[in-house]
Amino acid sequence: DAGITQSPRHKVTETGTPVTLRCHQTENHRYMYWYRQDPGHGLRLIHYSYGVKDTDKGEVSDGYSVSRSKTEDFLLTLESATSSQTSVYFCAIMSGQASTDTQYFGPGTRLTVL
Amino acid sequence: GDSVTQMEGPVTLSEEAFLTINCTYTATGYPSLFWYVQYPGEGLQLLLKATKADDKGSNKGFEATYRKETTSFHLEKGSVQVSDSAVYFCALSDPSGGYQKVTFGTGTKLQVIP
Numbered sequence: 300d301a302g303i304t305q306s307p308r309h310k311v312t313e314t315g316t317p318v319t320l321r322c323h324q325t326e327n328h329r330y331m332y333w334y335r336q337d338p339g340h341g342l343r344l345i346h347y348s349y350g351v352k353d354t355d356k357g358e359v360s361d362g363y364s365v366s367r368s369k370t371e372d373f374l375l376t377l378e379s380a381t382s383s384q385t386s387v388y389f390c391a392i393m394s395g396q397a398s399t400d401t402q403y404f405g406p407g408t409r410l411t412v413l
Numbered sequence: 414g415d416s417v418t419q420m421e422g423p424v425t426l427s428e429e430a431f432l433t434i435n436c437t438y439t440a441t442g443y444p445s446l447f448w449y450v451q452y453p454g455e456g457l458q459l460l461l462k463a464t465k466a467d468d469k470g471s472n473k474g475f476e477a478t479y480r481k482e483t484t485s486f487h488l489e490k491g492s493v494q495v496s497d498s499a500v501y502f503c504a505l506s507d508p509s510g511g512y513q514k515v516t517f518g519t520g521t522k523l524q525v526i527p
Contacts, residue, residue: 330513341502341519342457349513389456393513400506401447402515404456 302326303405305390311411318377320408322390324370330393331373332402333357333365335386342389348373380412415440419503419518426493426525434488434521436477436503444505446470446479446486451500451520460488460501493525 302325312318322331330349334342334357344357346365354365362384366374377384390405420435438444445464449457461470466481475490486503503518 332515339519342517344514391515393515400445400508400513401459401462402504402506403459404449406456 303390303392303403305388305405305408307408308406309409311413312380313413314381315379318380318410318412320375320388320390320410322373322375322405324373324392326392326394327370328392328394329370330400331367332391332393333363333373333375334389334391335359335384336389336407337386345375345388377410380410382412384410385412386410415444415505415507415514415516417503417505417516417518419501419521422500422520422522424521424523426523428495428525428527429492430525432488432490432493432497432523434501434503434523436486436488436518438484438486438503438505438516440484440505440507442507444507446477447504447506447515448475448477448486448488449502449504449517451502453499457502493523495525495527498523498525 304323306321332347333345343359345363348354348367364376388408391402393400416439418437447462448460450460451457461472463470463479469478477486477488500520500522502520506515
């Protein structure tokens with residue numbers, strides 16, 4: 300258990316509404332990540348952060364933004380949700396030394412966009 | 414770029430059968446290799462890892478050996494149980510990727526029947 304929580308755990312929203320998902324960690328890890336999981340695609344990286352206010356895009360970043368104002372919190376925002384963003388979203392942290400770093404995951408948020 | 418290829422599922426086995434899930438990879442640097450397991454409705458959990466060639470990762474009866482010559486990291490278990498039913502993901506972490514990048518396979522669903 301790497302002390303990662305996600306909120307909300309489930310959310311149903313309508314197309315065009317803004318949505319913010321929160322990831323919270325308690326162990327002061329530098330690297331944090333947001334992934335989405337869809338059938339047939341495995342996990343795809345949306346955005347990641349390498350420190351407070353330091354973020355960058357992953358492979359599927361269109362339609363998403365992130366913020367990290369504190370070490371412990373990493374927020375993912377869908378500015379205007381679309382049905383294609385219906386997915387399960389996972390937050391992760393990276394723990395360990397450079398050559399043996401290991402990712403640990405939160406429990407996930409299931410988002411449905413109607 | 415880095416990539417991970419794992420056998421497609423679902424894999425259906427009888428209890429106490431031998432399990433092999435194949436995983437091969439391509440990487441530009443010297444990656445660490447991982448197997449994660451995901452039970453229904455949960456996040457990914459680290460199952461085992463290996464950080465250099467010829468290392469064997471093991472946990473809960475599962476094993477995988479880092480084979481640099483064949484770029485493989487196949488997951489094995491001698492006798493599966495119903496409780497092993499889950500989705501298994503192979504992954505690599507390549508420190509030369511710059512941002513502690515982790516690349517995942519698409520997952521293999523295992524169903525064990527009594």
